[in-house]
Amino acid sequence: MIDWGWVVDHLDDLAGRTIQHLGFAVAALAIGFAIAFALSLWSLRQRRVYAPIIGFTGILYTIPSLALFAAMVPITGLSVLTAIIPLVLYTLLILVRNIVAGFDAVPADVEEAANGMGYTRRARLRAVELPLALPLIVAGVRVASVSTIGLVTITGALGDRFGGLGFFIFEGYRRSFPTEILFGAIPAMVLAVAVDLALVAVQGRLTPWTRAEVQPGMSSLDPVTADDVAPKAA
């Protein structure tokens, strides 16, 4: 059923498309994270902006991805932005929710002790709150990265210059050639899993205290998982 000869012939293409796929995903996640972080800090400082931010990013999240990519074309043409902007927008809801939840999970007594001992606001954010928010933030990044890696395939609808591994899926579909569809889909899934595992490893590195035997009081640091925020379906 699978045309192994074709597979072997196209391994070079696979490498190139994988790199492109990762490039889109990483760029979208990085930009999305920067925007989400700023929005989160704003929400934490002024609580009343939180609900509108979540409402707005929530609405963005419900737009069918194909429609959003199509809607971008008249504005940004067939440039990289046409692919990146929707990908970025789709990360915001998950990231803002988890970043804010992460900072909210910092125990009140820890914050009070930090203030009482003479931390400046900035030092407290960097040295106390950020590390303690990290488990939830990383959980958000994991969900967002899985969903973004899935969505990059959809950008293949914009043409051959897009899509990463999604290129093979679209082309395989057009040619009614299942081997090529799987040639795009399976590596895309492997990529998502690999990135997820990499993030787990990074978090383990960054938060050694969570590996210490943890007492019941700390269970509020349980990550918000994919069950809480479903990844964006294609």
Added chain:
Amino acid sequence: MPDPTPTPAANASSSTPHAATVEFDHVTKTYDPRAAKAGAPGAVNDLSLSIPAGRICVLVGPSGCGKTTSLKMVNRLIEPTKGRILLDGVDVATRDVTELRRGIGYVIQQTGLFPHQTIEDNVATVPRLLGWPKARQKERAQELLGVVGLDPSRYARRYPAQLSGGERQRVGVARALAADPPVMLMDEPFGAVDPIVRERLQNEFLRLQEQLAKTILFVTHDIDEAIKLGDVVAVFRDGGIVEQFAPPAEILAAPASEFVARFVGADRGLKRLSLTRVNDVELGHAPTARAGDGAADARERTRRNELPYLLLLDAEDRPIGWVDEARLPAEGQLGDRLVSATSPLLDRRTTLKDALSMLLDADVQIGVVVDRRGAYRGIITVEQIAGFTRETAREAQVRADAATG
């Protein structure tokens, strides 16, 4: 008798360069300005207190009476609505807030330890903020862990989640002491541990303070803790109003108001007994004789004494037991077998409360007070204890009356 009036620490050791005085000067805090305009009382109202340097001042009162609010105004976690707080005569409002806080030790009930830092890093927090060299931070953290009774080689590299509640409280105290601040604020620091651990932490805390002689504001709602730890105690009632500000003995002997009397409890007489030690009381004397002494002379002396017993001592003057006057032979020598009863031996440092409780349980209700080597020094009876409390209550009342004019 311990001097009940607070004077600047005479025992301030060389380890602390200075302890600061803390003064509340007509301090008011209203959280809700609109309610205040409508005439509702604030959390703290017109609080004036003057805490001498090097002493422990306990703020005690029922829940919600404004103790925590008062405490947090010292390190400006809360800003007063009116009034001033002076540290060594300097208004805290004029000081840079982070620099002020780094110079004040702060301990809270929930400990507020940083879960993501090792115990060592937690303890070194303020030195780190002050930019001490790394090596000195580490050295100081290790030293302080030792001071609070945690072996650095076992605890330094652990995280707070790996410690028991009592151990975490100790780390909290060590962290507050790290930069050797002259003033410490402690908000129910031993509130979250069981009574046995609390007792131990309190004792260690008192021993520590004997060396450090810092000025400590200590919040609790436990009157027993207040009496045990305070050099002076401020009894608060709702609205941050101080009903009485006096040494513990005076609060127990002469409560300034109905509220204070009720707050310290119906057993305040017993509590006072726990503040006084046997060697603070003038001891009585029983007729004594050594084993081997002539019986005739001993019998004669016992007959002349109002006590119907003779206390038999060994060659080193250590009490053997009581000999009933009726059983004293007319001649011959005194020996162990004449002893018909014993009574509690009291160390000079036994509290009157413990002494009383032992006396009530004894065959002969006469406590025999011995010195460190166990040699007889005198006796104490239930009547003497009662007389002592009556006398000191009268003195305290006179002093309290004089103070209120």
